[in-house]
Amino acid sequence: MKERDFIFIVIKCALFVIPIEGNYSGINLPEGHLKYYFNSFPAEAEKCRNDVACPYKNHLNTKACWGYEANCKPENSFSIPHCPGEHKGWVATKSAQLDTFYAQGDFGYVRDQRREMMILCEPLFVEDSSLECTEHMRFCRGRNIMINFTDLINRSEPIRYKMDVLKEGDIGGYCKLNKKRLEEQADHISPLQSWGPEIRNFRSLPRKPIVDGDCDVVIEKPTFIMKIDATVNIYHHFCDFLNLYASLHVNLSHPTAFNRDNHIMIWESYSYRSMFQETFAAFTSNPLWDLKTFRGETVCFKNVVFPLLPRMIFGLYYNTPLIYGCQKSGLFEAFGDHVMHHLGITLHERKDAKVRVTLLSRDTQYRRILNENELVKALKKNPNYRVKKSTNNNSTRREFNFQH
Structure with a gap:
């Protein structure tokens, strides 16, 4: 190999690895959301791919979409509708049930x-x-x-x-x-x-x-x-x-x-x-x-x-006419991820398997539980529950009588 050829190759390699510095401080998302973000903005993904200092390289090469993009395939979307319950009386087919839940x-x-x-x-x-x-x-x-x-x-x-x-x-x-x-x-x-x-x-x-x-x-x-x-x-x-x-x-x-x-x-x-x-x-x-x-x-x-409002007709989620038999909304899951991430709330594993039940007691004219003591006593009989009674006197509306 001639000396000038060797020098030429070295120069080409040097040009190829020059880092493109970027500021990624604005990308503050839950780790599980990053692949969806970079798929939404290919230019940002390419910038990260060409930047040796980019901390998000592990999130660049996975096909992922939130679910509302025009070319989003179900297998790549954030969530897939989960409707194990019956659809009879609501829509004609199971497929229609899944589609309805996803849209609602x-x-x-x-x-x-x-x-x-x-x-x-x-x-x-x-x-x-x-x-x-x-x-x-x-x-x-x-x-x-x-x-x-x-x-x-x-x-x-x-x-x-x-x-x-x-x-x-x-x-x-x-x-x-x-x-x-x-x-x-x-x-x-x-x-x-x-x-x-x-x-x-x-x-x-x-x-x-x-x-x-x-x-x-x-x-x-x-x-x-x-x-x-x-x-x-x-x-x-x-x-x-x-x-x-x-x-x-x-x-x-x-x-x-x-x-x-x-x-x-x-x-x-x-x-x-x-x-x-x-x-x-x-x-x-x-x-x-x-x-x-x-x-x-x-x-x-x-x-x-x-933004979207809290009491829209057929909106989220005050007036949501949710179809029967479905659960596990990806939108609600993503919302929870987003809030927990930005508020810095970490997950603490439970030390026992007991279900914690807190009964909110309202000593007001309305929205009281009339058989409250009986309800608490019945709950405490279950060894799988840890029951606590809490008092809040701020809200007033209706009375309820629960059967246990």
Whole structure:
């Protein structure tokens, strides 16, 4: 071999192994979700593959998909519907039962929302505004959107579950508005069913609000605006958190989709308080906002998302008409993984096989268990249970009489 040939080969090898340095701090996901992330964003996977310092190489070469992607094969999806129960009386076939469950309570719900996405206000140039929504305005997202909060300074009553926060033109952008489509989709008008009460007031603006300096405040980071259910109740409030997580998937179009360096605005003027408020740390690393934050100002959002809501018709999960005989939703599992990971909650193995039963005793006029003592006594007779009685006097609604 000639000397110049040897030098040429060495140079080629040196060029091939030059590392491409990348910043992976934004990829903060449960380990079991990483292969789905990199399959969703092939460019990120390729960057990691060519970077000797990338810590995620073990998650790059497995076919995996969440389940809502157009080319996702069932064997590669995050979850496969599990319906061991009977389907008779609900649908005609076992296959229809599986498909129905997947669409009602799994990633199939996300798939259908993504399919429904339609443009309500179309941009013509890069710096223009844009607005997209799913059917009935259950989920919307916009770019370079203006919201006028100036009238809120004159409102003395607290705002919660109000449908008149915005009036016509208080929300808009510089884009070509499809007014007919906007009116058609504003049909689920209720505080927590859709964004119709707010988005129906969207109008096309004569000027580019950010470029032309029409904003008192410009929000650079992505912002999620949420209308939330009752915060004192874990069932109701986790409707909010689950739908926020599902919305991350509906909105999944950029590698930073799961990044927590964003803002969350709660669509009410009450200062947010909840026993479950730490859960928001799974979705944002910044302080929460509410309608008091920008009262009296015109605010422009470079990227804004109006997530799925807690009480949508046939929504997740307050009004979910879940088909009989099915279980193990992958969407709910992924939501649990996401929250546990970001809150740093680790699994502690049980020291015994006993089932822990905590009975919540409510000494109030309503929602009491009338035969509470008998129920606790009966439970304690089972040697496989460890029974504890706990008292909470905050909620009032119904009385129950359980049979044991």
